[in-house]
Amino acid sequence: MAQSPPDASRLSLNQKTTNNWSVRQAVEGCARAGVPYIGLWRDKVSETGLARSARIVRDAGVGVSSLCRGGMFPAATAAGRRASLDDNRRAVDEAATLGTDVLVLVCGPPLDLDLDAARAMVEEGVHQLAPYAAQAGVRLGIEPFHPMLITERSVIVTLAQAVDIAVRFDPTRIGVIVDVYHVWWDPDIYRQISRASGRIFGFHANDWLSPKPDLLLSRGMMGDGPIEIRRLRQAVDEAGYSGPIEVEIFNQNIWDTSGDEIITSMIERYAAHV
Amino acid sequence: MAQSPPDASRLSLNQKTTNNWSVRQAVEGCARAGVPYIGLWRDKVSETGLARSARIVRDAGVGVSSLCRGGMFPAATAAGRRASLDDNRRAVDEAATLGTDVLVLVCGPPLDLDLDAARAMVEEGVHQLAPYAAQAGVRLGIEPFHPMLITERSVIVTLAQAVDIAVRFDPTRIGVIVDVYHVWWDPDIYRQISRASGRIFGFHANDWLSPKPDLLLSRGMMGDGPIEIRRLRQAVDEAGYSGPIEVEIFNQNIWDTSGDEIITSMIERYAAHV
Numbered sequence: 065m066a067q068s069p070p071d072a073s074r075l076s077l078n079q080k081t082t083n084n085w086s087v088r089q090a091v092e093g094c095a096r097a098g099v100p101y102i103g104l105w106r107d108k109v110s111e112t113g114l115a116r117s118a119r120i121v122r123d124a125g126v127g128v129s130s131l132c133r134g135g136m137f138p139a140a141t142a143a144g145r146r147a148s149l150d151d152n153r154r155a156v157d158e159a160a161t162l163g164t165d166v167l168v169l170v171c172g173p174p175l176d177l178d179l180d181a182a183r184a185m186v187e188e189g190v191h192q193l194a195p196y197a198a199q200a201g202v203r204l205g206i207e208p209f210h211p212m213l214i215t216e217r218s219v220i221v222t223l224a225q226a227v228d229i230a231v232r233f234d235p236t237r238i239g240v241i242v243d244v245y246h247v248w249w250d251p252d253i254y255r256q257i258s259r260a261s262g263r264i265f266g267f268h269a270n271d272w273l274s275p276k277p278d279l280l281l282s283r284g285m286m287g288d289g290p291i292e293i294r295r296l297r298q299a300v301d302e303a304g305y306s307g308p309i310e311v312e313i314f315n316q317n318i319w320d321t322s323g324d325e326i327i328t329s330m331i332e333r334y335a336a337h338v
Numbered sequence: 339m340a341q342s343p344p345d346a347s348r349l350s351l352n353q354k355t356t357n358n359w360s361v362r363q364a365v366e367g368c369a370r371a372g373v374p375y376i377g378l379w380r381d382k383v384s385e386t387g388l389a390r391s392a393r394i395v396r397d398a399g400v401g402v403s404s405l406c407r408g409g410m411f412p413a414a415t416a417a418g419r420r421a422s423l424d425d426n427r428r429a430v431d432e433a434a435t436l437g438t439d440v441l442v443l444v445c446g447p448p449l450d451l452d453l454d455a456a457r458a459m460v461e462e463g464v465h466q467l468a469p470y471a472a473q474a475g476v477r478l479g480i481e482p483f484h485p486m487l488i489t490e491r492s493v494i495v496t497l498a499q500a501v502d503i504a505v506r507f508d509p510t511r512i513g514v515i516v517d518v519y520h521v522w523w524d525p526d527i528y529r530q531i532s533r534a535s536g537r538i539f540g541f542h543a544n545d546w547l548s549p550k551p552d553l554l555l556s557r558g559m560m561g562d563g564p565i566e567i568r569r570l571r572q573a574v575d576e577a578g579y580s581g582p583i584e585v586e587i588f589n590q591n592i593w594d595t596s597g598d599e600i601i602t603s604m605i606e607r608y609a610a611h612v
Contacts, residue, residue, distance in 0.1 A: 174564060176564075178566060179522075179523075179525075179566070183525070210485065210486065211484065211485050211486070211523035211524070212484065212485070212486035212550070212553070214523045215546065215548040215564060216548060216549075221523050221524075221525065222524075222525060222526075224525070224526075225525050248453075249453075249485035249488045249495050250485070250495075250496075251453075251457070251495070251496060251498070251499050252496075252498075272489065274489040274490060275490075275553075276486070276553060277551070279486070279549075279550060290448060290489060292452060292453070
């Protein structure tokens with residue numbers, strides 16, 4: 065297996081990694097450090113304003129690798145599901161305005177539904193959103209989440225599930241996002257990455273820290289944990305993915321560091337471990 | 339789907355549920371409440387003494403549904419793997435002495451190994467232990483653990499993996515343990531339970547609490563979380579399992595309750611939710 069890092073031209077700062085920074089600060093940080101892409105979050109974009117955020121990234125010449133997040137499909141009532149669809153359409157519009165063609169879908173927890181019902185609502189939600197997204201030129205990337213986050217974030221907990229949904233659609237429109245934190249434990253992961261060939265719309269790098277006092281915030285910088293990140297990245301590349309690689313880290317200690325230091329460390333670790 | 343609870347004659351108190359109790363206290367608690375089985379732990383048995391523990395359960399007429407735990411197979415050195423095998427043989431002997439024919443295997447974390455290497459060591463470990471266990475009349479139950487515990491407890495994180503190992507052996511000797519906490523998230527679980535038909539050596543009931551400040555201690559009493567326990571239990575029954583159902587709960591708040599109250603609650607929740 066080749067041990068070379070991916071090209072630096074694929075690196076993307078997911079802006080959650082520099083959570084204390086605004087859109088402008090994060091985009092300027094990327095530009096200063098020569099990081100070619102940024103992954104944006106809707107809450108941050110909303111703080112700055114959509115049109116203004118779009119102008120900031122365009123003016124800086126930084127590409128937007130994706131917008132996070134759509135999804136959150138399950139809801140106990142029809143009104144709740146309509147509200148979710150409306151919000152997802154807004155997310156599609158925002159992605160298009162920001163100049164990215166990838167909307168990341170965090171599919172949603174079961175709430176008080178049973179898992180089968182919630183999972184059916186995810187499928188139905190993707191089905192309903194797909195034509196709108198296609199018309200806007202935005203691809204939908206279904207991101208499986210770690211099973212430990214099932215009641216907080218997503219009933220889609222394996223790449224197999226995400227691919228099972230995606231294969232019912234045009235491969236250029238509906239695909240999957242592979243985040244190493246969520247999938248590294250899966251004994252079937254390399255087979256599923258291969259199955260996802262041609263439908264991988266994003267790859268997220270970070271690492272697994274343990275012990276884990278907080279399920280959301282216990283991500284580490286690449287190389288600080290046991291994940292075989294390079295092996296996963298090479299598998300994703302072999303499955304035909306050649307797009308941006310987002311570094312997405314939720315970690316209070318990292319957030320407490322200065323943004324420029326985070327980016328410097330990210331660039332080093334990307335070369336060494338991704 | 340029938341909604342009737344399992345027969346009360348199948349209920350087992352896994353002694354970790356009353357963690358503040360000694361073997362004698364837990365066995366006497368079961369006898370007082372008419373709970374027919376207890377699941378024992380080696381650390382507790384060791385505190386009381388093996389021969390004495392065996393006498394306590396025999397004198398009380400309480401059945402021992404299983405002994406926890408063997409396993410912990412991966413080790414970086416050959417000496418480490420030999421030490422693990424020796425310890426597993428002692429666990430087999432202890433199970434036989436205690437009058438149970440089921441040893442639960444918690445297969446072990448990867449330590450500094452990569453996942454493939456660690457998983458191969460688990461397979462090799464089961465292979466090496468199997469003849470010794472067969473001779474002692476002790477069945478080995480491979481328990482898949484929740485993927486969030488991969489670096490703490492087990493590289494075997496899906497029932498599919500556990501079954502994949504078990505099917506290489508005599509079905510009366512090597513099987514699987516289904517603990518709802520570890521497997522409930524799995525979109526493939528009902529198919530895998532069906533695959534495990536004839537090889538299910540134990541079923542553990544409890545529930546999933548969130549938020550989860552501690553990955554090991556955040557289990558709840560049946561009915562306090564979202565797990566479809568009855569559906570899983572019925573699937574296991576349909577796969578031919580008719581043995582004891584252990585209630586195994588790691589939760590400091592529950593441990594701080596009196597043992598008799600825990601057992602009373604366990605009996606009620608078993609009837610209502612298992």
